[in-house]
Amino acid sequence: SATGTFTDQAQTVTYVYTKDPIAGGDVTAKYVDTDGNKISDDVVKSGNVGDAYTTEQKTIAGYTFKEVQGSATGTFTDQAQTVTYVYTKDPIAGGDVTAKYVDTDGDKISDDVVKSGNVGDAYTTEQKTIAGYNFKEVQGSATGTFTDQAQTVPYVYTKNNVTPSPKPNDHSDAPESSKGNGNKNVSTSEKKNTLPQTGDSEGLSMIGMISGLFLILGTIVMILVKRKRQD
Template sequence: MKKKQIMLMILLVLLTLSISDSFVRASEVNRNLSVFNSVVNQTNVDAPKIDTIYNGDTTITGVLPKEGLTDEGVTIPIIGYTSAAWLTLNGKTYSNDAKNQLFNYKIVKLEDGSYAFTFTLPDGLSFKTGDKLNRFLIPADLPEGTPQLSQKFSSEVTVVERVVSTVTVHYQDINGNPLSEDKVLTGNVGTNYTTEQKSIDGYTLKEVQGNATGKFTDQAQTVTYIYSKNKVAGGDVTAKYVNNEGNTISEDVVKSGDIGDDYATEQKTVDGYTFKEVQGSAIGKFTDQAQTVTYIYTKNPVLGGDITVKYVDTKGKTISSDVIKSGNVGENYTTEQKTIDGYTFKEIQGVAIGQFSDQAQTITYVYTKNIDPTPTPTTVSPSKYNLPTEVTKTLPQTGENPTFTIVASIFGSLLLGIGLVLSLLRARKIK
């Protein structure tokens, strides 16, 4: 009995020594691992970026990093993602040891060197509103000889209800006028959108107002592409300055510019003239056609020299009163021919119709004197008709008054006629 107890005690001592030795060894191993981990250099890779996940989705999409960074600050390029994935959904973890055996995912390398992925859920799973993707990871493939991988899991993502939003894209000139039809983009809140610049004839893109690329939000968004019109030389605008008759009174002014640009013409101050009106658009825009703007002026009145109209005979003697006409320089004048008793119009000396000037002018109407006819006296022999000698003595003498001469002639003719009748009667009696 004592021997058995002794043997049991010996076994207990040996077992205790063995356990103590194991603890000592384990502690040593842990200490060595701790030292190893603190010394070994690692390649640190950021977590994947996960796109918004919606109710009913069966895939996870996002972007994986293109490179890692060692503890020593050395950049290590990632050569791909082909290892087994890991995810935790609603607290349940799904993973596999062999490369890409359990999960189905596709990796596409982007132009910037990062990797886009599309990951399909296992076992026919689909996301529901409120589900939580606790963790997600696709391990990176590093070049041989690089420090071991230390990669972060994604942040937790909550599944949301699918909400559609819009982004409206406008294409306008610098004045806000539309140049092309608007384009409306639709997508789920949280998904990416990209707008595009249009090529518009005659215009060059100036700026973009709003985010040309971004994510749909729960608010409608607007992106405006603004274009400036290409410069094209327009037709000249000529400003003319004329009087009422259309005669130029100042030099033309020619303005040049591009189609669509503004122009403005100016009213001039012209000596001796007053502005009357403008014909055409004094201000406007250059077009592809030449334009003319005409400023019309009225000449200011200036008192001209008098026009004196004279009426004379051929010897220059005045036979009627002068007529004086007055007016402003440049105004028209007319003179009139008079009817003057005893005279006949012969000619005009000077300009009968013309314009007042700054000098006095004279117009002379010349007339010739009318000649009155003188009656020829009739001589009758007194002896033949036995007329009294006194009759012949009463005939008018040359140079006497014309009126008296005419009366005397008539009276004499009557006496002569009476004497003739008496002589005839007397002759018949004698026979």
């Protein structure tokens, strides 16, 4: 009793007090990806020092929960606390990257090479060695990352200038005099069977005349000898 009379016994009067609440520091639950980027709104918990708190793991579209950093449950203190929920991003198939191999006219000179991967993954395309062509340039990004869009990387080549080797019996380089205008190339055997030219015919005529004279003289001599024998 707070008031009363003394007795022969000791008495105790106890005054009981309740402690005034002390606001504790906030507890903040953060939701981030593996790079620390925020992927969902923070959740802030408030309470008095000594009160219990609980934080929750969220289901976030496109992400898979990996781990929690800090105390998911505990008590408020006079200091602010942070609980971090970490998520990994679900892979998203990216658009294909197609390496094309063309000449300067845009005509295909080798098979395409198609690369596939997830959005954000790195890609690399390669320059080919193509027989009969020299590499000129690449149009687009030879290396990069996959996106949600298809990408094309053209490799452009110039054609080699090759002088063709002459074929056997190919007279395409023969002089013009042996080509058209009705003229023909005459072989050696054909030349032997042709008539002699002007100079040759004159020589033969002279030989014929001399032979004729000898024949006449021989005839005259034979006649004279015969007559002499008859006499």
